[in-house]
Amino acid sequence: MKAVGARLPRYDGIAHVTGRTVFVDDVRIPGTLWVKALRSPSHHAKITKLDTEPAERMKGVHAVVTHKDVPLNVYGHLSALGIPGDEPLLAEDVVRYKGQPIAIVAAESEELARAAVEAIVLSLDEQPALFDIRKAFDPDAPQVHHWGNWYPHFEAEMDRRQIRKGDIDAAFDQADTIVQGVYRPAAIEHVPLETQVCQVVPEPNGRLTIYSCTQALYFSMGVVAAHLQQPLNKFKFVGGTVGGGFGGKVDTATETMCCLLALKSGKPVKWRWTREEEFLCSSTRAPWHMEIADAVSKDGWILGRKMLTLHDSGAYCRFSPYGLTKHSFHHTGAYTIPNLSFDGYVVFTNRVPTTAMRGFGVTSVSFATETHLSRIAEVLGIDPFELRLKNANRIGDTSPNGVVYTDPSTVPTIQAIADSLGHELPGEYRAMTPAQREGQWLPDHLVSQLGNPEEH
Amino acid sequence: MNLTVNGVEREVESAPLTPLLFVLRDELEIESPKAGCQQGGCGACTVLVDGEPRRSCLTPVVTVEGSQITTVEGLGSAESLAPLQEAFTHHYAAQCGFCTTGMIVAAHAYIEHGGGEDREQIQHALGGHVCRCTGYVKIVDAIAAVARGDSFDLTLTAPSHDMTNVGGAK
Amino acid sequence: MTAAPEVLLPASADEAVSLFGDGTSVTVVGGGTIVMPEITYGRLTPTKALLLHRAGLDGVSRSGSTVTVGATTTVAALVGEAAPLGPCAANVADLEIRAQGTVGGNLCAGEGPEAPRGDLQGALLALGATVRSAGAGGITTEPLEEFLPKRSSRLVLDVSFEEPAAGAFAALDRPHAHTYTALAVSAVRTKEGAVRLAATGVGWWGTRLPSAEALAGDHEAAGKAALNDVNLHDDALASAWYRERTLPVLVRRALAQLEEAS
């Protein structure tokens, strides 16, 4: 029988329903130490004193690790993409968000590890904190990041991501109406049912076996290897069975620290985040601030779009520059808009760093641009299905960065929704296909943006 | 202290206030109840205590001394699946699988108490169980199917000789 | 490592009272739904834990028109009661938590870390319930209003109320089975014809709404007046602003329900 297209049973289905799937927390290793972290109680502060000795002296505490124990404490997870590192594995002289790890301990029980964390002496000099990305650019805003309050290292050391296409000023001159709006989706949690969890076993041959819930075994192995400055054959990542991820388990939030504790103590260690840590200290989806102004004609063509995006990156950049770039590439949504001017900034604040989450970079822009389109339909008095179909991207149209669309399905998906709701479309919209534009669907303003789909 | 877990009487040494969840997982090595939140908020740790669904993370072990504890292991096995296990498999009601065991145990109590196939009733009965993957649709489908008495053709199977897991087959 | 707490397992109400003593350093564990996470998360390290599951403090009894609810009666056991208590109990958390959480715990539930707890307090305040409790000074019986401020040092034995002529319960829609109610209003018409109103979610424990009661004949006016009786706060579930807008709505809805039920 055919395997592709068939509703074959899940490979892991029987294991899941019988409770026999083994997640990281279910791996039993005798003699394992519990890990807990000393986390910053402050949103922004200088560390004036950090004394781990009282914890180290406690009976049953086998290792305490601070930034001094990390061979390469600051490593950029996306350095391969030209995004430099800014985030220390363990805080050095400053903490920039509440919950930031400062020191980690391994002890013989969870309770003891918690007590050891409490025994560490920490003194902080509180600094002014910044939470509002809209205020980050104010001259008197507190500086919250050593690079400044927004990411300055895009290509050519630009401090923003730009998209320019066509002639934006001409489009706004020609417009009958300009519709402007602001969109602000919230930070949300990934909420995997399995919290971050890791176990590390130091093997007799000097290798480390890392039981990990990472969504990306090799990526996380690369991160650990970089921090520890060791070759990949020093590590064996074991995992591949993850209790939900949604983007948050790309962060490699526990593995490196557990390796350091396993090496220092010479014993297996385990770190299972509490649900409260997961809610309060794990990275989130980013909050965004998006302003859109669309130049539209009275018959419903979108002639041009200006957009300004502020991405709340939290205290460090993690994957945010990547997310903003992806966001910019998709800021026209499923439509063809020939004239564009986009500026986007990755802005630092004193909240938990934000990271990838399902739909990374695009969930925000889909909300903004689609809600904006609904408003345009309302302003112009045009059926929202027809407005969308009219501007839908078609074969041969070009994307914001000049790439030709070869197989867009915007038209059939919209038609399918209209059908399922029993929404009557006029004949010309019912008959529309994604085929290359012609006739009434190729007005003058869309001619110059056309590309050749055969070349791609 | 003695507990009867999945029909087998077990002696336990954990301190009396220890949550049943950790007695099961850490002392008895019955790992199907999951430590999803330890706040009573997610249902991943739900087990049956004398047939009633209980959050094992909220239950001091001493309060269930002498009770019959049932986990998903006690409902059926890979070789002999319980109807709900068949239904969850057939309907793809598990994605990551982490909430699944708690869901099945709670659904078992729902069915045993005469619950029917009405979707709202199922959603109400299992309303405290969080699943982040499935959107719940297929979970409700599976429970409704069992309530209706559907039977499932599971002759078409995935390879059961190997369950790739963290750390290999168990 | 801290020593495991001493666990006290009374087999009768009398024994529970005697083991509780004046309550000093005793942590009472009813259903465990509130206490257990605190212990697990290391915020509460009991030296003595009094577990009530075998103390025989559960059950609902009726004597004439007086209803007495034992302290370890589960919230689930109240779901079938008349309004406002039944619907209020049904609105607490989810099926499994209701089957585990107890009335005593709900009354003694203090300031939750993120939102007010103790959803039943509103219904029982509206019912004019009295609480029988043990602790320093022996066993006392007092109105719930007077009990609430001292709840952390008392052991609840039972709570009693007179069956009302009619009752009503209105709450904000709960978007998720685990939330504490952001705001709820209970209303009661007593057999003598008086209207009693109370709310939860308008402060850190249940609150009577005397100003609203005084204007109960005019639902709109009563709703507005209710704002005089409360200290609204921001929390994880709702802002003071939002509670200010919706408390009058819920008072109005509860009074309308009450009128229908009467």
Place this chain on the structure above:
Amino acid sequence: MATHKGRGVSAIEYPTGMNQNGDPSQAWIKIKPDGRVDVFAGTSDIGNGSKTIQSQIVAETLGVPYDWVTYDNSNTDSSPVCTGTFASRATFVAGMAVKKAAEKARERILEIASKELEIDPADLDVADGEVFAKGSPQKKISVADVAAAATWTYGELITGTGAQLKPYAEIVDPETGRVDLPPHSAISYAACAAEVEVDDETGQVTVTRLVSCFDVGRAINPTLVEGQIEGGAVQGLGLGVLENCYPYYPSVEHRGAQFGSYLAPGMEDLPKLETLIIENPSADGPYGAKGIGEMANNPQPPAIAAAVYDAVGVWVTELPITPERVLRALEAKAEPRREGKLVSFDEELSVNAIGGGALRFEVSA
């Protein structure tokens, strides 16, 4: 009190694979002496079903039953590179890697079968675990016998390796954002309709129905695709009306640290979900598949926002659309500012007014 009903729509697109590409996945396959198949890949299954999908792709490509395939993603010693399970790449990119590995193994199977059957490999096909001559299927040999022959007669191990990598698309002009290569592997599309009920006194929004249509390229396993769409729809519901780490954003006060105060959607929040799948195959995906896992939670929030407007006539453009935000909007009853040809909805939020002039976002009317 009045409950108002409304309906809204949206249409979206989303790239498959990492933006700008450059994200490799690799796999290798070996065939046991009885023809059973071991697949080694480094793709984590986070519940999305990549173990199943990749096993199906291998079974299809090799022409063997699904339950002959054993899939091992358990560790980095035995499995090669996979950049990871994110960016909707587990089916599209990693699935392509296992397909290529299976194609190589299939070639070896046909070569050995060719020796056994004395038929040119080009004239052979394989299905249901048997290699047969095209046009005369009675001339056949089971894959099991081929594997046995490889092992015991020819002294060979049948393997195949595969790697998928689309080259990194450089931004060649940072002023305009132009790229030198397509920055995506494929683009998937979806449209959605939301129906809501809004209580105009409490502001409560209840989403009653979500209809979604996704172009999935090719549904390798239709039930798993439905599962992604349904799961995504409920996360989209959370984004739209429930979830918020910072209820008083930008303030960090009152963050919820419990399931009791962080409102991940529960079973009782479930609207009626309807899922439509259309298949417009991608030239670059395994069997035409695209990846839709991530975008599955993107179309609901704007459709819900439009539905709320349809119901009560206010635009709530901060997510989630909480009861409080609805009430505030109803109280403000803000009309857009109209000046010349400008229709401006959200003055007060604009960074025009803030930022000390460092950012300017000017729209000439």
